[in-house]
Amino acid sequence: MFTAITHSQIYVLDQDEALDFYVGKLDLEVNTDVSLGFMRWLTVNVPGHPDRQILLEKPGPPALSEETAQQVRELLTKGAMGGHLIFTTDDCRKTYEKLLARGVEFTEEPTERPYGIDCGLRDPFGNSIRFTQPKA
Amino acid sequence: MSRAAEESNRRMLRARDAMDRGYAQPLDVPALARIAHVSQAHFTRTFRATFGETPHRYLQRRRVERAMFLLRETDRSVTDICFQVGFGSPGTFSRTFRDIVGFSPRAYRRAAVTAPVPTCFTMAWTRPSG
Numbered sequence: 001m002f003t004a005i006t007h008s009q010i011y012v013l014d015q016d017e018a019l020d021f022y023v024g025k026l027d028l029e030v031n032t033d034v035s036l037g038f039m040r041w042l043t044v045n046v047p048g049h050p051d052r053q054i055l056l057e058k059p060g061p062p063a064l065s066e067e068t069a070q071q072v073r074e075l076l077t078k079g080a081m082g083g084h085l086i087f088t089t090d091d092c093r094k095t096y097e098k099l100l101a102r103g104v105e106f107t108e109e110p111t112e113r114p115y116g117i118d119c120g121l122r123d124p125f126g127n128s129i130r131f132t133q134p135k136a
Numbered sequence: 137m138s139r140a141a142e143e144s145n146r147r148m149l150r151a152r153d154a155m156d157r158g159y160a161q162p163l164d165v166p167a168l169a170r171i172a173h174v175s176q177a178h179f180t181r182t183f184r185a186t187f188g189e190t191p192h193r194y195l196q197r198r199r200v201e202r203a204m205f206l207l208r209e210t211d212r213s214v215t216d217i218c219f220q221v222g223f224g225s226p227g228t229f230s231r232t233f234r235d236i237v238g239f240s241p242r243a244y245r246r247a248a249v250t251a252p253v254p255t256c257f258t259m260a261w262t263r264p265s266g
Binding site: 013070073074077078079084086105106107108109111113115118120122125126128130132 | 138141142143145146148149150152153156157186187254255256
C-alpha cells in the first residue's frame with residue numbers, strides 16, 4: 001500500500017505574503033514555485049526534507065467558484081479552515097525567542113507537555129501552527 | 137465588503153487567541169477591543185457575530201475546559217484548580233462548571249479518561265458546547 005506522505009495542502013490568502021512568512025520568518029525553503037497558467041504551484045518544505053512538501057494554495061476560480069472561495073477565505077480568517085501544521089524543533093524555547101523577535105504572532109508560549117515542550121502560533125491568514133521539542 | 141469581513145475576522149481571531157492564552161486573567165473587554173482594533177461598543181457585538189457567542193461566554197467555556205483538563209490530568213485540589221483557571225470563588229466555579237458540563241468537578245474527575253493527543257486538539261475539541 002502507501003509508503004510515504006509527499007504533499008500536504010493548506011489555503012493561504014496571498015502566496016507572496018505566504019512566502020514572506022513561511023520562508024522569510026519560519027525558515028522553510030521553497031521546493032517548487034511555478035506558474036502552471038491556471039494556478040501558481042507553490043510548495044515549501046523543511047530544509048533538508050524535500051520529500052515532504054506543503055502546498056500553499058490560494059482559493060479561487062476556476063477551482064472554486066467566486067462565492068465558494070469567499071466562504072473559504074472567511075473560514076480561514078476565523079481560524080476554522082483547519083490548516084494545522086505541526087513541526088519538530090531541537091530547542092522549542094530558543095526557536096520561540098527567535099520567531100518572537102521576527103514579529104511572529106504566538107497563540108501559546110512554550111509549555112511542558114507529557115510528550116515534550118511545544119508552543120503555538122498563527123500564520124498571517126489564520127492557519128494554526130505548532131512546533132514541538134519531543135521528549136528526549 | 138468581503139475583504140473587510142476577512143480583516144474583521146482576523147482581528148476577532150487575534151482577540152480570541154488572547155483569551156485562549158490569558159484565560160486565567162479577568163475578562164478585560166477594553167484590552168481585547170484594542171487587540172481587535174475596534175471600539176468597546178463594537179467588540180462584543182462583532183465577536184458574537186463572528187464566533188456565535190459573546191466573549192464572556194467564550195472565556196467561561198475556555199476556563200471550564202482548562203479546569204476539566206486539570207481535573208483529568210493532575211491531582212491538584214478542586215479549589216486550587218478553580219483559582220488557577222481564573223474563577224474568583226469556589227462557589228461560582230462549581231456552579232458554572234455544573235451548568236456547562238452537567239455534573240460537579242468532583243464527579244467529572246471520577247469519570248474522566250485521559251487523552252494522549254496534542255493539547256491544541258484537546259483544547260479545541262473538549263471545550264464544552266452550549
